[in-house]
Amino acid sequence: MSCSITLKNISYSNKDNLLFKNINLSVGHEEKVAIIGSNGVGKSSLLKIIAGIEESFLGELYLFHHLIKDKKDYKKFRFEVGYLPQDISSFFLSPTVIEDVMFSLRTTGINKDEAYQKALEILEQLEILHLKDRIIYELSGGEQKIVALAGILITKPKILLLDEPTNALDEESEKRIIKILNSIKKSMIIISHHKSFIEQLTPTIYKLENKKLIDYK
Ligand SMILES: Nc1ncnc2c1ncn2[C@@H]1O[C@H](COP(=O)(O)OP(=O)(O)OP(=O)(O)O)[C@@H](O)[C@H]1O
Numbered sequence: 533m534s535c536s537i538t539l540k541n542i543s544y545s546n547k548d549n550l551l552f553k554n555i556n557l558s559v560g561h562e563e564k565v566a567i568i569g570s571n572g573v574g575k576s577s578l579l580k581i582i583a584g585i586e587e588s589f590l591g592e593l594y595l596f597h598h599l600i601k602d603k604k605d606y607k608k609f610r611f612e613v614g615y616l617p618q619d620i621s622s623f624f625l626s627p628t629v630i631e632d633v634m635f636s637l638r639t640t641g642i643n644k645d646e647a648y649q650k651a652l653e654i655l656e657q658l659e660i661l662h663l664k665d666r667i668i669y670e671l672s673g674g675e676q677k678i679v680a681l682a683g684i685l686i687t688k689p690k691i692l693l694l695d696e697p698t699n700a701l702d703e704e705s706e707k708r709i710i711k712i713l714n715s716i717k718k719s720m721i722i723i724s725h726h727k728s729f730i731e732q733l734t735p736t737i738y739k740l741e742n743k744k745l746i747d748y749k
Pocket residue numbers: 546547551569570571572573574575576577578618
């Protein structure tokens with residue numbers, strides 16, 4: 533199988549607290565995998581390891597079959613991985629929606645006019661074009677989540693790492709996210725407490741429990 537993400541014997545401790553031990557996981561090309569588990573078991577920590585943010589783990593992380601040994605290795609794949617953190621309060625770098633979504637693309641070297649057009653397209657696709665000139669910090673939490681997702685999707689990463697993508701969303705917005713994520717052909721790891729939400733995205737669900745990742749079904 534062609535794997536986008538492979539974890540081999542990943543163990544991680546937060547301070548002196550061992551959160552998980554010898555975790556193995558493979559996410560295939562365009563496969564969607566969900567991870568559930570109780571509060572505080574380490575789901576976000578695991579995603580941060582895969583996102584290249586948390587480096588103090590044991591074991592091996594591979595992206596597209598390349599062993600990631602350090603930040604320098606990870607940098608080669610930075611445009612291939614889109615990470616939506618659970619807390620998006622420090623996610624945004626520009627004041628308005630359109631500027632922020634464009635900014636993500638500008639970092640890949642695309643010129644301003646093209647970035648603007650692409651930003652309009654992604655906002656339309658996510659049905660938030662009407663928010664384009666709004667100040668991000670004046671938006672609701674749910675609206676901010678969708679803007680953050682737009683900023684990630686616009687760079688067309690091959691891997692999406694989504695930490696609780698619907699935790700501030702109402703039913704309508706959750707439905708919209710399900711529709712969007714189902715229409716996207718990418719490798720994904722989705723963390724969520726909402727089983728009804730993830731069951732509409734993927735049959736492949738794991739539970740982080742007793743420091744292990746176990747098949748949920
Ligand atoms: N920056 C930090 N400093 C100290 N402890 C932390 C830090 N971040 C997380 N922790 C602790 O690490 C453990 C795992 O946290 P993590 O956020 O990975 O869990 P989680 O499974 O994602 O939880 P939740 O479902 O509540 O989001 C928790 O006990 C948490 O208190």
